[in-house]
Amino acid sequence: MIRFENIHKTYKSGSDALRGVNFKIDDGEFVFIIGKSGSGKSTLIKLITREEKPSRGYVLVDRFPISKMQSALVPVLRRQIGMIFQDFRLIESKTVFENVAFAGEIVGMPKRKLEQMVEIVLGVVDLRHKAHAMPLELSGGEQQRVAIARAMVNDPKLIVADEPTGNLDPQTSESIMALLEEINRNGTTVVICTHDSNLVDRMKKRVIEIEDGLIVRDELDSGYCAQIKEAAKSVAGGKK
Amino acid sequence: MSVRAFFNSVREGFKGIVRHPLVTVASVTTILLMLLLMASFFIFSANARAIMKKVGQQPPIEVYMRLSSLEEERASVRSFLDANPGVILSYRQMTPEENYNRFRENLGTSASILDDFDYNTYLPHTFSVQLIDPAYAGEVVMRLQAIPGVNKVLQESRVMEFLSTATKWVNMGTLVAFAVLFLIALFIISNMVRISVYSRSAEIFIMKFVGATPGYIRLPYIVEGAIVGFFSAVLAWTIAHLAYSRLFDMMMKDVSGTSYYSLVPVGSLTYWVALICVALGVFIGASGSGIAVRKYIKV
Numbered sequence: 263m264i265r266f267e268n269i270h271k272t273y274k275s276g277s278d279a280l281r282g283v284n285f286k287i288d289d290g291e292f293v294f295i296i297g298k299s300g301s302g303k304s305t306l307i308k309l310i311t312r313e314e315k316p317s318r319g320y321v322l323v324d325r326f327p328i329s330k331m332q333s334a335l336v337p338v339l340r341r342q343i344g345m346i347f348q349d350f351r352l353i354e355s356k357t358v359f360e361n362v363a364f365a366g367e368i369v370g371m372p373k374r375k376l377e378q379m380v381e382i383v384l385g386v387v388d389l390r391h392k393a394h395a396m397p398l399e400l401s402g403g404e405q406q407r408v409a410i411a412r413a414m415v416n417d418p419k420l421i422v423a424d425e426p427t428g429n430l431d432p433q434t435s436e437s438i439m440a441l442l443e444e445i446n447r448n449g450t451t452v453v454i455c456t457h458d459s460n461l462v463d464r465m466k467k468r469v470i471e472i473e474d475g476l477i478v479r480d481e482l483d484s485g486y487c488a489q490i491k492e493a494a495k496s497v498a499g500g501k502k
Numbered sequence: 503m504s505v506r507a508f509f510n511s512v513r514e515g516f517k518g519i520v521r522h523p524l525v526t527v528a529s530v531t532t533i534l535l536m537l538l539l540m541a542s543f544f545i546f547s548a549n550a551r552a553i554m555k556k557v558g559q560q561p562p563i564e565v566y567m568r569l570s571s572l573e574e575e576r577a578s579v580r581s582f583l584d585a586n587p588g589v590i591l592s593y594r595q596m597t598p599e600e601n602y603n604r605f606r607e608n609l610g611t612s613a614s615i616l617d618d619f620d621y622n623t624y625l626p627h628t629f630s631v632q633l634i635d636p637a638y639a640g641e642v643v644m645r646l647q648a649i650p651g652v653n654k655v656l657q658e659s660r661v662m663e664f665l666s667t668a669t670k671w672v673n674m675g676t677l678v679a680f681a682v683l684f685l686i687a688l689f690i691i692s693n694m695v696r697i698s699v700y701s702r703s704a705e706i707f708i709m710k711f712v713g714a715t716p717g718y719i720r721l722p723y724i725v726e727g728a729i730v731g732f733f734s735a736v737l738a739w740t741i742a743h744l745a746y747s748r749l750f751d752m753m754m755k756d757v758s759g760t761s762y763y764s765l766v767p768v769g770s771l772t773y774w775v776a777l778i779c780v781a782l783g784v785f786i787g788a789s790g791s792g793i794a795v796r797k798y799i800k801v
Contacts, residue, residue: 295635311711334715340773341713352706355521429518 263289263420263451264310269319269474271305279305280316281475287453289419292446295455296486297472305457307424308474310453311343312336324419341369344413344450348425352397352404352412358384359393362411369416376415383411387441403434408439420451427436427458435461459486515725518698520665524696529691529730530737533786536634536687537738540680545771545779547676552766554669563639564656565629565646575651576627582649583631584662589642589747591632598625626653684786691790700787706798716799723791731787735779742779743772 263370264287271280279302287293297303301406308314309321312328321328326339331439352361359380366376377457384390387407406426413421427435439461446452456462471479519526567576576595583593596604602621606613632647633639643657697705709719747768754765 337710337713337715339713340711343710343711351704351708353708368709368712368718370505370716375608412712 263287263291263324263452265320265322266309267320267322269309269316271302271309271314271384272317278328278475280309282469282479283319283472283475285470285477287451287482289451290446290449292443292452292465292467294465294467294469295453295472296457296462296469301473302475303472304424306411307422307453307455308422310422312339313347317499328419342419344410344416344418345425346406346409346421346426348428349431350397350402350409352405352408354397357394357396358389358400358408361397361408362415365412365415371416379415380411383414386414386444401434402430403437406430406434406438407441410438410445414445417449420453421445422456423452423456425456426454427456427461432460439465450493462486486495506722508551511721511772514722515729516749518722519729520703525694527728529727529787532690532694533687533731533783534737535781536683536690536740536786537735540683540782541738541742541775541779543676543679543683543794544775545742545766547672548771548774549766550672551669554672563631563633563643563646565631566629566653566656567629567651568653569626571627571651571653573679575649576603578649579629579646579652580740582645583629584741586642589634589638591634593629593631596630598622600625600710601625601628620711623765682781687786688790688793691727691786692793695723695791695794699798700722703798720792720795722796724788727787727789727791729787731783731785732780733785735776735783738783739776739779742775743768746771746775765792765796786792 264285265283266283269280269283270278272278283302283306286414293428295306300418305314307472309316309328310323312326312331313325316329319329323339323340326342327333328339331339353364356364362380363376366379371379375459381390384393387406387410389404389411392400392404397408400408406429409419410426421442426442427438430438435458442452442454443465466485468482469479469484470477553754565579567579580595583590598621602616602619602625609616631642633642639657641770646652646655706719750765750768
């Protein structure tokens, strides 16, 4: 699904955000990307969604070569990706139903099919009863569930979440993660960028840790902090 | 872009007009003022051109025969004028008596001072010549002066040159004014729409991330701008039409339609004004909005 080969990213300011990153995420994986602020996590996400282009190296996302793809193909790539943000990014002037349908309208999904899809995904996030509410009438957790429903409506192959629980209390964060895990179980690849150590520790998924633009850890069934135990399965080399 | 996506986009454009009413009112007012200026300029230049055309066709050449000229000599002048239909639009021969009567008419109530004037002794036969194109004046004057019996030929060359130059300047001035006003309007509109685009930048961001193409994102703003431009154009045309109709009624009350200085009839200008207003209004609105949103849709 995602392949990074010797990726370097230097911004115009001269700062090196990524300095030779290699990893591979297979279809259907659930991966946490962790690291301190400024370590290069956001740049990595921006490269996946082609918000940025690498300065050097080769990035492949669902058969789209990010490094050399034409701008006209960027919307096509993004239709394969469901994005979830820390601040939800819902349109305040639209109802829950309209916010979710919005993503389908943009890709020209037939009206009837779109209505059915919105009903289904609102059911998945358990918000069918709030379909006609406005985003500001919802709690933070509910708003994030709407954002997840919006990310799912086009049936993407990949969901990329940037700090999806950053604005939520621990209990709500748990429910959001449970939802993303459920989506992953149905075959969608999920990549989550987070600082939430409790969740990462509890979920025991693959963890890619970035520090100063380099991958310092890539472990399966891991936690927020490096596993000292020898039993830990290091895949730092094997997942390149 | 699918048909459904296209219509969604157009529908959003209509919604945008009521979403930010103050920006809409400000945009309409700006485009309206620009279009009114453009319409006024167009009406002024159309009238200026019409007057210059009429003046240019008035007798620019007056041929004065000698007082003692013979009928054969006057016939030679007539023959010359008749022989050049591609150059001479028309001419009129005036006898001393006709010239005398014209003087009397010009003097109005003071005409009695000419009561004892012996016009046969002091006034010559004359010819008033109208040219098809003022550019032929030099050649015609030279040929007329060579005909026996011709005393002098008066040519309003400076007036003709002025008219020719003035026509060029009016045409050029109209073009330059249109271009300048167009650019100013485009600049103001794109800045104004930028406010509304900025307030919807979050929405644009989301659109980009769910896979909207730049065309899809831009279309609602272009539609919104075109509607605002069209509405402004209709208002501008209405105001220009009413104002010019009133001006026409006031100024043409005592002036004949065939006069030099008669204004161009409202009916023959109003369709052009409508066309210019709508075409420019829609174009300014749509392109101004399209430019404003460009920065936000870079993928």
